[in-house]
Amino acid sequence: MNVSSPVPTKVPLLFEKSILDQGDQISKKLHLLSMQRFPPHAKKNLRSFSLAEVATYLGVSQSHLKKLHLEGKGPVPETSTSGRRSYTAEQMLELRQYLDQYGRSDARMYVPHRRPSEKLQILAVVNFKGGSGKTTTAAHLAQYLALTGHRVLAVDLDPQASLSSLHGFQPELDQTRSLYDAIRYDDERVPLSEIIKPTNFPGLDIVPANLELQEFEYDTPLAMTDKSSNVGRAFFTRISKALMEVDDRYDVIV
DSSP, rough: OOOOOOOOOOOOOOOHHHHHHHHHHHHHHHHHHHHHSSSSSSSOOOEEEEHHHHHHHTOOHHHHHHHHHHOOOOOOOOEEETTHHHHHHHHHHHHHHHHHHOOOOOOOOSSSSOOSOOOOOOOOOOSTHHHHHHHHHHHHHHHHHHHTTTOOEEEOTTTTTTHHHHHHHHHHHHHHOOTTHHHHHSSSSOGGGGGGGOOHHHEEEEEEGGGGHHHHHHHHHHHHHHHSGGGGGGGHHHHHHHHHTGGGSSEOOO
16 A cells, blocks of 8 residues: 655744744843843943042142132032042043143143144054953053043944943944944945044043944955045055044044
8 A cells, every 4th residue: 555645845944933033032131131221311420539539630739639629719529528529520621721720830731632733642452362451451541541631532443342332332222333434435434523422531532333343344355346446445544534534633542
């Protein structure tokens, strides 16, 4: 007796669908957790600084700052019940401006902005090895320079956007632009000034990163093979040209 086997029907890829569904659920859970911990209207804050810290950043003595407060000069610090004084980062900038205008007994400048004859300083923190502390070094360096009174621009060149995340930006949720938008080869390129965002550190701005940054590596070979244009051949100058658009706004770029 011949028993014919049933003709196999086309079975849907249940496994693939299950993976996609689980991935979608994970994304939703992560987004919900992020919204609970970091709602869209929330902003990353910066703590106040003790009198000793402010004196160190400004390069003056603690007794001099106490004297200014007692004489009613400069910004008014927050005073605790025990008499300890603390200043916000914004107040430190006010103190710098006050000392630069009224407290100069010598040629010293408390506001260390570069003179018109001085060039913009660009410091690159790079290493081909992962996990070598590039992001941590760049973040601390940029923040320290801002606290010492410099006008600083931090540029995140990592598609993982760790430096951006440290300053409260979530590229996957905030839909922020990156440096890619200022160096891309097509007509959608925008000025760098439209990408720069302020951070919670006064005097420190940032060019956030996102996954689109990696597209520059794929776009460049195509641009280099374009016989109708030479823009691809000078790909190594595109970042420096973008930075020069905001040359007069900063003292240091990290």
